[in-house]
Amino acid sequence: MSVAVASGTRRTERYRVRPRAAGIARALGLFVASALTLVYLLGPVCWMVSSSFQNEAEITSVPPHWIPDHPTLRNFEAIVERPSRAVTYETRSKIDPVSGGYIPSTARNLLPAMGNSLIVAGAVVLLNLLAGVPAAYALAKIHFRGRASSIYFILSTRVVPDIALVVPFFLFIRKLGLLDNLISLIVTYLAITVPFTVFILVNYFEALPDELDKAARVDGCSRLQALLHVYLPLAVPSLVAVTLFAFLASWNEFLLALMFTQTIASQTVPIVVASFASDFTISFSFINAAGVIAVIPPVILALVFERYIVSGLTAGAVKG
Amino acid sequence: MTEARLANSSVVRRRSSVLWLPYEPRTAWLLLAPVMTVLAGVTVFPILYSLYVSFFSLKLTRPLRVPFVGLDNYVDVVQQDIFWVAVSRTVVFTVVSVIAVAVIALLIALLLDQTFRGRRLLGALLLVPWAIPSVANGLMWKWIYDSHYGALNGVLLQAGVIRHYLAWLGDPAKTLLLIANAFVWKEVPLAAILILVTMKSIPEDLYKAATVDGANRPQRFLHVTLPSLRPGFMLVVVYVAMVAIRQFDLIFILTEGGPADASHVMSWQIYVETFRNLSFGTGAALSYILAIATFALAYFIIRALGQRL
Numbered sequence: 001m002s003v004a005v006a007s008g009t010r011r012t013e014r015y016r017v018r019p020r021a022a023g024i025a026r027a028l029g030l031f032v033a034s035a036l037t038l039v040y041l042l043g044p045v046c047w048m049v050s051s052s053f054q055n056e057a058e059i060t061s062v063p064p065h066w067i068p069d070h071p072t073l074r075n076f077e078a079i080v081e082r083p084s085r086a087v088t089y090e091t092r093s094k095i096d097p098v099s100g101g102y103i104p105s106t107a108r109n110l111l112p113a114m115g116n117s118l119i120v121a122g123a124v125v126l127l128n129l130l131a132g133v134p135a136a137y138a139l140a141k142i143h144f145r146g147r148a149s150s151i152y153f154i155l156s157t158r159v160v161p162d163i164a165l166v167v168p169f170f171l172f173i174r175k176l177g178l179l180d181n182l183i184s185l186i187v188t189y190l191a192i193t194v195p196f197t198v199f200i201l202v203n204y205f206e207a208l209p210d211e212l213d214k215a216a217r218v219d220g221c222s223r224l225q226a227l228l229h230v231y232l233p234l235a236v237p238s239l240v241a242v243t244l245f246a247f248l249a250s251w252n253e254f255l256l257a258l259m260f261t262q263t264i265a266s267q268t269v270p271i272v273v274a275s276f277a278s279d280f281t282i283s284f285s286f287i288n289a290a291g292v293i294a295v296i297p298p299v300i301l302a303l304v305f306e307r308y309i310v311s312g313l314t315a316g317a318v319k320g
Numbered sequence: 321m322t323e324a325r326l327a328n329s330s331v332v333r334r335r336s337s338v339l340w341l342p343y344e345p346r347t348a349w350l351l352l353a354p355v356m357t358v359l360a361g362v363t364v365f366p367i368l369y370s371l372y373v374s375f376f377s378l379k380l381t382r383p384l385r386v387p388f389v390g391l392d393n394y395v396d397v398v399q400q401d402i403f404w405v406a407v408s409r410t411v412v413f414t415v416v417s418v419i420a421v422a423v424i425a426l427l428i429a430l431l432l433d434q435t436f437r438g439r440r441l442l443g444a445l446l447l448v449p450w451a452i453p454s455v456a457n458g459l460m461w462k463w464i465y466d467s468h469y470g471a472l473n474g475v476l477l478q479a480g481v482i483r484h485y486l487a488w489l490g491d492p493a494k495t496l497l498l499i500a501n502a503f504v505w506k507e508v509p510l511a512a513i514l515i516l517v518t519m520k521s522i523p524e525d526l527y528k529a530a531t532v533d534g535a536n537r538p539q540r541f542l543h544v545t546l547p548s549l550r551p552g553f554m555l556v557v558v559y560v561a562m563v564a565i566r567q568f569d570l571i572f573i574l575t576e577g578g579p580a581d582a583s584h585v586m587s588w589q590i591y592v593e594t595f596r597n598l599s600f601g602t603g604a605a606l607s608y609i610l611a612i613a614t615f616a617l618a619y620f621i622i623r624a625l626g627q628r629l
Contacts, residue, residue: 030436037428037442041449044505047471048460062485064474131354138351142344150352157363161566161614163587164607167373167600168366191362194355223347252453254569259595270455277459277573284463291456302451306444313510314517 045295052076052289056102059285075289078107102283104276109264110290113272120182120268121250124189128197128246129239131190136201137227141213151202154195162192162255170259180262188256193246200245200312204238205231241312244305248298269294367611374605380598393605397593403606405581406589413500413585414564420504421560422553425511432512433519450509458573461502465489465574489575492582499570499583507563511556518552519545558621565614586610 051059053071138144139151169188178184208231216226232239254270261267273290276282302309377389397403432443449457464471467487476482489495522545530540568587571577577584577592590610594603 027436030431030434033431034436034438034442037431038445040424040505041445041509044460044464044471045448045452047464048456051463060469062469062474063478064469064471131358134351135355138348142348142351144345144348147348150356154355154359157359159562159615159618160363160367160611161587161607163566163568163590164370164611165363165366166590167594167604167607168369169362170594171369171373171600172366187358187362191358194358198355223351248451252455254453254455254572258572270453273453273459274455274573277455277462284466284469287459288463291459294456295452298451298453299448302447303444306447309447310443310513313513 048288048291048295051285052292054285056283056285059283075103075283075286076293078103078286079110079289079293081108102281103286104279104282106272106275107286107290109267109272110269110293112264113267113269114293116182116264116266117251117268120185120189121247123182123186124193124250125243125246127186127190128194128242132194132197132201132242133232133239134227136198136205137231139198139202140205140208141210141231142223151199154198157191158195166255166259169256173260179260180266181260182266184260185250185253185257185266185268188260189246189250189253192253192256193249196245197242200242201235201238204235208234237308237311240305240308244301244309245312248301251298370604370607373600374602374608376601378600378604380600389601393602394609397602397605397609402581402584402589406584406586409496409582409584410565410586413496413503413567413583414561416497416500417503417507417564418557418560420500421507421511422556424504424508425515425556426549428508428512429515429519432516446509446512448509449506452506454506454569455573457502457506458570461498461505461570462489462574465498490579492580495575495579495582499574502570502574503564503567507560511560514555514559515549515552518549522548554622558618561617561621562614565617566610586613 047066050066050068052075053073054065054068055070055072055074058065058068058070135154139147165188169184173179173184176184212230212234213226216230217223221229251268252270253268254274257268257271258274261271264272273287273294276287276290374393375388375390376386377393378386428446432439432446452460465488467473467485467490470485470488472488473482473485477485488498526544526548527540530544535543566587567585568591571583571585571588572591575583577588586606587610590603590606593599593606597603
């Protein structure tokens with residue numbers, strides 16, 4: 001810029017050259033910042049995935065092999081294997097010379113546990129919608145005394161720490177004979193997830209104009225018909241968000257499942273995966289494979305429905 | 321907070337349409353009945369029952385004799401040294417986590433507020449840590465911190481920071497911070513999303529006015545961006561503090577309260593008292609103390625941050 005002599009050229013120089021230099025600096029800065037963020041967010045996950053494809057010999061190398069030299073599916077095969085082919089203490093050296101029997105026989109519990117998790121999460125989602133939609137509609141579109149305090153009440157139940165509920169839950173469920181039964185999980189998860197469901201749906205229904213309701217009523221719709229035929233079709237994005245939150249919360253929950261489940265009849269994925277972690281003889285490559293299995297469904301759902309999730313998560317924040 | 325405003329705003333709005341709703345209370349309560357029943361049965365009743373239990377000496381090791389002991393459980397619990405250890409661990413864990421989440425989330429939100437290629441992809445990938453189950457998160461970090469083959473040791477050795485592998489989680493001075501790191505990693509995405517939304521809602525006029533007044537970029541950040549982000553930060557601080565104070569999953573997976581009680585937080589103390597010592601009365605008393613502390617914490621954070629709005 002100092003080369004320019006006349007003030008006129010200097011000005012054009014400045015306008016032409018500086019933005020380009022600044023633009024490159026900015027692009028570089030953004031690239032570095034994005035790369036750092038990406039490494040922070042995904043680095044740990046990538047390491048878990050990489051470890052899950054390594055065999056026992058490779059995973060114990062120092063320093064670690066960031067990318068496996070001899071990728072193996074052994075850890076995942078153990079999870080889907082039929083019992084007859086499973087590795088037991090007696091057959092371990094014959095069947096699995098590489099890992100030396102570091103894969104526990106309970107590896108097969110992971111698939112039934114996924115079944116349990118799916119049943120629980122599916123039931124919780126269904127009950128959330130069945131109970132949450134009418135409640136949210138009432139709170140958003142009907143005037144009645146106690147409306148505001150109802151919203152406060154529903155939300156305040158989430159301030160209670162889950163661990164404070166564990167003792168009474170445990171005593172009741174034991175008394176009802178529902179220990180080690182999926183019903184105990186479904187009911188408690190419903191209570192944990194439904195406040196957030198109602199909160200998001202109330203937000204959404206409130207944004208829909210009241211006139212729709214009026215018009216539908218004038219046309220002879222009952223309240224229920226107005227809800228089913230007018231509001232629900234419009235509320236699909238929020239229903240998707242609510243479904244995802246309830247599903248993910250149920251799929252990921254650990255504390256209550258730890259208290260209520262005892263056998264594979266009711267154990268969910270987090271419980272089975274955690275049971276591997278506390279056993280020091282189990283190969284870390286296998287534990288990572290189990291972790292990958294537990295992580296895949298929620299992460300795929302989150303990425304596919306990213307837009308719905310973000311709008312659902314921020315529904316409250318924008319207003320507040 | 322959010323819900324308070326939500327309630328207020330809609331109450332006001334609803335007044336206008338009262339006239340055409342004569343029979344509505346009954347319909348409303350009918351529609352609300354399922355949710356209310358579930359919450360009353362599965363949250364309110366248990367929490368009241370928990371209060372009741374906390375006045376009895378209920379031990380599963382002695383199931384037939386359950387004497388009423390009044391407030392003795394609370395007195396007993398508070399007099400134990402381990403209780404105060406747990407309180408201090410919980411406070412350290414919560415404070416460190418909240419500060420770290422707020423700072424990292426602000427940095428990520430500032431990045432995502434820019435327009436550049438790949439921004440949307442980065443925004444989507446931000447959800448990965450958020451979606452991961454806490455158990456898998458715990459396992460992942462346990463493996464990263466592993467003293468023999470872990471990635472942390474590997475990275476630091478290759479970078480020349482350490483000369484031999486260290487037992488990270490085995491060092492009481494580091495344990496709590498390492499667990500907090502795993503916790504922060506998972507909580508940062510939601511916080512960043514909340515802060516980003518708040519950031520996007522700052523009116524452009526404020527920046528223009530500041531620029532006209534001669535404010536440069538750092539000044540605009542300090543005097544326009546940061547103050548305007550207060551509602552977002554409030555949400556983040558309240559949410560993260562409430563999740564951190566009750567954190568159990570990561571403690572269970574990573575350290576089980578150890579080494580030498582270095583990660584013995586309140587929720588772990590409740591677990592040990594209830595399910596290892598099988599003393600349900602004192603366990604319930606501890607739960608109540610934690611529940612009240614959580615309420616108080618939320619209340620004070622909202623008041624402290626809300627006042628300066």
